[in-house]
Amino acid sequence: MAFKNKILVTGGLGYIGSHTVISLIENGYDPIIVDNMCNSKIEALNRIEKISGVRPNTYIADVRDEEKMEQIFKENKIDAVIHFAGLKAVGESVQKPKLYYDNNIGSTEVLLKKMKEHGVKNIVFSSSATVYGNPKKVPIVESDPIGEVTNPYADTKVQIEYILQALAKQDPSLGIAILRYFNPIGAHPSGLIGEDPRGIPNNLMPYVTQVAVGKLPELNVFGNDYPTRDGTCIRDYIHVCDLARGHVLTLKKLEQGPGLVIYNLGTSVGTTVLELVNAFMKANNITIPYKIAPRRAGDIPECYANCDKAYKEIGFKTQYNIVDCCRDSWNWQKKNPNGLN
Ligand code: NAD
Numbered sequence: 102m103a104f105k106n107k108i109l110v111t112g113g114l115g116y117i118g119s120h121t122v123i124s125l126i127e128n129g130y131d132p133i134i135v136d137n138m139c140n141s142k143i144e145a146l147n148r149i150e151k152i153s154g155v156r157p158n159t160y161i162a163d164v165r166d167e168e169k170m171e172q173i174f175k176e177n178k179i180d181a182v183i184h185f186a187g188l189k190a191v192g193e194s195v196q197k198p199k200l201y202y203d204n205n206i207g208s209t210e211v212l213l214k215k216m217k218e219h220g221v222k223n224i225v226f227s228s229s230a231t232v233y234g235n236p237k238k239v240p241i242v243e244s245d246p247i248g249e250v251t252n253p254y255a256d257t258k259v260q261i262e263y264i265l266q267a268l269a270k271q272d273p274s275l276g277i278a279i280l281r282y283f284n285p286i287g288a289h290p291s292g293l294i295g296e297d298p299r300g301i302p303n304n305l306m307p308y309v310t311q312v313a314v315g316k317l318p319e320l321n322v323f324g325n326d327y328p329t330r331d332g333t334c335i336r337d338y339i340h341v342c343d344l345a346r347g348h349v350l351t352l353k354k355l356e357q358g359p360g361l362v363i364y365n366l367g368t369s370v371g372t373t374v375l376e377l378v379n380a381f382m383k384a385n386n387i388t389i390p391y392k393i394a395p396r397r398a399g400d401i402p403e404c405y406a407n408c409d410k411a412y413k414e415i416g417f418k419t420q421y422n423i424v425d426c427c428r429d430s431w432n433w434q435k436k437n438p439n440g441l442n
């Protein structure tokens with residue numbers, strides 16, 4: 102049965118959340134947002150409205166705030182939750198593990214409690230390829246082992262997956278989807294929303310676009326002595342709009358009935374750091390100065406998905422390639438050199 106009521110989107114003003122809110126609106130859903138703005142700006146909401154013509158009902162609140170969450174569930178009839186809210190910086194999680202456990206696991210616990218109290222049965226959870234740790238083989242399939250991870254951020258994702266899997270066993274009336282994202286990049290083709298990291302970016306694509314726009318002098322390529330075709334690490338870069346659409350397809354799957362599903366959301370294509378930098382330069386006709394720097398601690402040589410399961414079960418197939426990603430990332434950055442202000 103199709104969801105007729107609202108979809109609660111936690112972290113809906115963030116990078117993936119804002120793109121997913123657009124996809125939800127385009128597909129006839131009624132998203133409502135809860136976000137504490139610890140890593141987002143209210144301008145994201147204005148941009149969502151500009152793109153979609155709809156200004157979703159938005160609560161500026163922490164998902165760990167039980168009273169506020171009670172109010173949200175009382176005021177809105179909710180069919181399903183998409184749970185993006187969380188902290189995601191691997192390095193910071195090593196420095197401040199408690200913050201990560203409190204925020205990521207604490208918010209999930211409150212959310213699940215309120216869902217139970219209000220009879221909301223369906224949840225889509227933002228997990229990550231990081232749960233696979235250093236994979237023994239690529240491409241990675243969903244049945245590959247998870248849990249051997251090396252930082253608190255990844256561990257929060259593993260723990261939440263375990264909680265959700267236990268709940269699914271205990272209560273077969275629940276609809277639970279765990280989505281393991283690979284490396285989201287790109288931006289909405291309008292250039293109105295995109296990734297807006299605070300401070301110096303940790304991730305490759307925002308670093309590249311900030312070099313392109315002149316905010317940073319050059320890219321450090323972390324290591325060129327990995328056992329890969331050009332010595333740099335391989336990742337599976339997926340356009341954020343493809344990822345957003347994956348959430349709509351997942352909701353449609355949950356509409357068919359309860360159960361637990363786990364999907365890799367990637368492109369099934371591995372790209373090296375240097376291939377991505379070269380694709381960016383070619384797509385946008387810009388030179389990115391770079392130098393080879395030492396390896397970054399904790400990086401794994403190769404990580405890319407086998408996405409056959411998501412294709413077979415929900416029809417998930419990417420529409421954007423790496424060139425589209427590079428074009429849209431740059432379009433976003435050059436139109437918003439200082440991000441969302
Ligand atoms: P993001 O930081 O842009 O979005 C997360 C949003 O959640 C932010 O707007 C933030 O303000 C909000 N938030 C955080 N804690 C909150 C809380 N306790 N209560 C209310 N709001 C809160 O990150 P993103 O890239 O959009 O990632 C979304 C989700 O996907 C995260 O759970 C992340 O771990 C996961 N993920 C991201 C990536 C990636 O590379 N971007 C990869 C795999 C998984």
Ligand code: UFG
Pocket residue numbers: 189190191229230231282283284303304305306308320321322323324333334335336374397400
């Ligand atoms: N890299 C550089 N220079 C930079 C930044 C990154 O060479 O300035 C390299 C990294 O060494 C790595 C590749 O680019 O080889 C990708 O790095 P990212 O930081 O963009 O992405 P990761 O694969 O390390 O991690 C990301 C998210 C994690 C998530 C993981 C899997 O940051 O939170 O994808 O989903 F868990």
